[in-house]
Amino acid sequence: MREYLAKIDWNNTLKNKTATGCWNILKNEIDCVVDKFVPLKKQGKRSKKKHLSKEAIRKIKYKQMMWKRHRHTGCEEHYSIYKEALNQATAEIRNSKRSYEQKILLM
Incomplete structure (x- = not known):
């Protein structure tokens, strides 16, 4: 240039x-x-997380929403709800990954 x-x-x-x-x-x-x-930036598609089930993604979004609520209010009750959502999301992610790996092994 x-x-x-x-x-x-x-x-x-x-x-x-x-x-x-x-x-x-x-x-x-x-x-x-x-x-x-100047080259144009190509808009890439967000990679779909194939190893996550819809339920796992739903729980992750709920966990994020609860974290925002806690950060906004600072309430201990909201923090305990967030912690519960975190545990549920983590467990669901583990189960989802495990079932995905099982599915791949059977192919």
């Missing part, structure tokens, strides 16, 4: 132009260079 912009004769390009005209020329050149040299 620097080399491309350095090759432009800016003195002759911007000679006898107003400030607005100079800005428009500069802006157009920069837009052109960005379109030419």
